Amino acid sequence: MQRVTMMDVAKLAQVSPSTVSLYLRKPAAVSAAAGQEIARAISTLGYVPNLVAGGLAAASSKVVSIIVPSIRNAFFAETVSTLQSELAAEGLQVLLGHSEYGEDQEEALVRTALSWAPAAVVLTGLSHSAETRKLLQASGVPVVEMWELGGKPIDMAVGFSHPHVGASAARHLLSKGRRAIVFLGARMQEDHRAEKRASGFAETARMGDVLSYEIINHPGAATVEAGSLLLTRALERIPNLDGIACSNDLIALGVLFECQRRGITVPDDIAVVGFGDLDFSASCIPSLTTIRPSGDLIGREVARLILNSIQGERPEGSARIIDTGHVLIERRST
Amino acid sequence: MQRVTMMDVAKLAQVSPSTVSLYLRKPAAVSAAAGQEIARAISTLGYVPNLVAGGLAAASSKVVSIIVPSIRNAFFAETVSTLQSELAAEGLQVLLGHSEYGEDQEEALVRTALSWAPAAVVLTGLSHSAETRKLLQASGVPVVEMWELGGKPIDMAVGFSHPHVGASAARHLLSKGRRAIVFLGARMQEDHRAEKRASGFAETARMGDVLSYEIINHPGAATVEAGSLLLTRALERIPNLDGIACSNDLIALGVLFECQRRGITVPDDIAVVGFGDLDFSASCIPSLTTIRPSGDLIGREVARLILNSIQGERPEGSARIIDTGHVLIERRST
DNA sequence: TTGAAAGCGCTAACAT
DNA sequence: ATGTTAGCGCTTTCAA
Numbered sequence: 001m002q003r004v005t006m007m008d009v010a011k012l013a014q015v016s017p018s019t020v021s022l023y024l025r026k027p028a029a030v031s032a033a034a035g036q037e038i039a040r041a042i043s044t045l046g047y048v049p050n051l052v053a054g055g056l057a058a059a060s061s062k063v064v065s066i067i068v069p070s071i072r073n074a075f076f077a078e079t080v081s082t083l084q085s086e087l088a089a090e091g092l093q094v095l096l097g098h099s100e101y102g103e104d105q106e107e108a109l110v111r112t113a114l115s116w117a118p119a120a121v122v123l124t125g126l127s128h129s130a131e132t133r134k135l136l137q138a139s140g141v142p143v144v145e146m147w148e149l150g151g152k153p154i155d156m157a158v159g160f161s162h163p164h165v166g167a168s169a170a171r172h173l174l175s176k177g178r179r180a181i182v183f184l185g186a187r188m189q190e191d192h193r194a195e196k197r198a199s200g201f202a203e204t205a206r207m208g209d210v211l212s213y214e215i216i217n218h219p220g221a222a223t224v225e226a227g228s229l230l231l232t233r234a235l236e237r238i239p240n241l242d243g244i245a246c247s248n249d250l251i252a253l254g255v256l257f258e259c260q261r262r263g264i265t266v267p268d269d270i271a272v273v274g275f276g277d278l279d280f281s282a283s284c285i286p287s288l289t290t291i292r293p294s295g296d297l298i299g300r301e302v303a304r305l306i307l308n309s310i311q312g313e314r315p316e317g318s319a320r321i322i323d324t325g326h327v328l329i330e331r332r333s334t
Numbered sequence: 335m336q337r338v339t340m341m342d343v344a345k346l347a348q349v350s351p352s353t354v355s356l357y358l359r360k361p362a363a364v365s366a367a368a369g370q371e372i373a374r375a376i377s378t379l380g381y382v383p384n385l386v387a388g389g390l391a392a393a394s395s396k397v398v399s400i401i402v403p404s405i406r407n408a409f410f411a412e413t414v415s416t417l418q419s420e421l422a423a424e425g426l427q428v429l430l431g432h433s434e435y436g437e438d439q440e441e442a443l444v445r446t447a448l449s450w451a452p453a454a455v456v457l458t459g460l461s462h463s464a465e466t467r468k469l470l471q472a473s474g475v476p477v478v479e480m481w482e483l484g485g486k487p488i489d490m491a492v493g494f495s496h497p498h499v500g501a502s503a504a505r506h507l508l509s510k511g512r513r514a515i516v517f518l519g520a521r522m523q524e525d526h527r528a529e530k531r532a533s534g535f536a537e538t539a540r541m542g543d544v545l546s547y548e549i550i551n552h553p554g555a556a557t558v559e560a561g562s563l564l565l566t567r568a569l570e571r572i573p574n575l576d577g578i579a580c581s582n583d584l585i586a587l588g589v590l591f592e593c594q595r596r597g598i599t600v601p602d603d604i605a606v607v608g609f610g611d612l613d614f615s616a617s618c619i620p621s622l623t624t625i626r627p628s629g630d631l632i633g634r635e636v637a638r639l640i641l642n643s644i645q646g647e648r649p650e651g652s653a654r655i656i657d658t659g660h661v662l663i664e665r666r667s668t
Numbered sequence: 669t670t671g672a673a674a675g676c677g678c679t680a681a682c683a684t
Numbered sequence: 685a686t687g688t689t690a691g692c693g694c695t696t697t698c699a700a
Contacts, residue, residue, distance in 0.1 A: 349670075349671085350670065350671045350672075351671090352670075352671060352672080352673095353669085353670055353671070356669090356670085363669075364669075364670085365669060365670085368669080368670080387676090389676095390676050390677065390678085391675080391676055392676085393676065
């Protein structure tokens, strides 16, 4: 497949292969004359470096392995997208894997990832199998865990506290005078981060001046449909329900639709706060009060950490943990 | 990084490295006794094959490079997700890149992709720079173009006809007695597929019994917000508007919201048909008539084509083009 | 069925 | 600034 090699370029440019290699990695280290010759040879031959060979020789490839639960989730799609762009700008490729919220699957992905001698590995969350941690630690590869803070990371971490998010949602509902509140989540048996938002919510509710608070889980994925179902369940259990926090804006949208169907007025009858600030959240009816985690920012910070680790000194101490925080955006639904 | 090598395994199992290599690829070709020894050695040493070295020696790596315009787009997220899962099951890794609808960006991505000596390359659509086609053709790597049909593919293609989709939308509106119809699209100056849906729509409208038809483009991304803006523009230009086709369900959702804000009843005043059958489309108010392209199915078929190409004979003739079609799902919005 | 040998194309000391 | 020299860890003929 690979026709032209560095050797061919070297011959045409009348230099040694190592000079070509050097030119490719540090153009400034080569004399202007040689550089010109090499550049010409590269373009006339249409030379494309073989990164596989380079990776083998350098014992580390220009690949960053990213493992997310699911790319269908808009949160992770946003982060992966940003990350990919930032890394591509530095000549790094993204190897993508989906754990589907399974630690065993994640472990298998990490194993294959490591067999690529990646420049870095990015994982989602702080919960991993013991073996996963061991593998990564032993590998010496820079590791960034993203989208969660609050535990001891394997190496570096970029994210925010999910309990804090849940607490913010609860506090916001309380500040609006809501006293019978509920947290609607999906797939929380697997999605530990959603589950932590729920706990933060419950914690704050418990300390607050409420008549009742509850957490309801939908075992399936976080979809609009799930939101409808969850609202139905919630109304059955809490007739005087007046405040809802959702673990995801899709669920919140489903809640809004279901309220509309039932003639429940948002926010007069029930206030709704979501999580994610997705595409539709500002434009739906009523516009959705939500908590923005900024998947974009997470992507940028992860990229920064990785680039620092590779081309320079690895971050130390507190520089290895970056809190991207969260912002509650108040709109019409509360 | 890489500690244990095949050599170590061979030593412990008292065989030669090439026997270990053989065992790893074709366990049946090795004697039961040797196989057992090797298996034991691998597990006691915790050996993980180095795929970089393997890729170099075999002159083709177990990587499939996928290039999509944007992973933030739910359509492509679905396909990539399915594709990744199917390929991972066969030991193939996914290298992801975003072209952001730019042919130059795509070309750069293809270039790097090829430098990994990938097992296959997957592109989105049939429009690419001449250089991109040349690079891929010269490489001899299996190439699959997805999400579009109707031109001559570089190698293989899986998708459907976008003009046909636009035509279906127009026909559907006409069948509902709509006579002043419009196609609302976004980013059509870059998104050729959306633009083709628009042409198919216009073509059918022109032939049909309509009072007026029009295509309106929003230069930005296809978002809910864009849908609101587009409806506003459409109403200014076509006061008697009674039918809308959207290039994306997000736009359609924005249209539904804007109608609600303006007191326009869907479908009585205006019928709306979308494209994508996204998460919310079945549950919004009113539920959205839409055209489902099935990103899932595309992912599965692309995977099948790739696997056939790799581990067997490459598909020939008409087997290299797979039409996944589209389905119009009628719901309340029309 | 197994092993020996020859690279795959490149990088990275080291020497010049 | 440039070239020489060894590999990186594995696959793959080819012989045995």
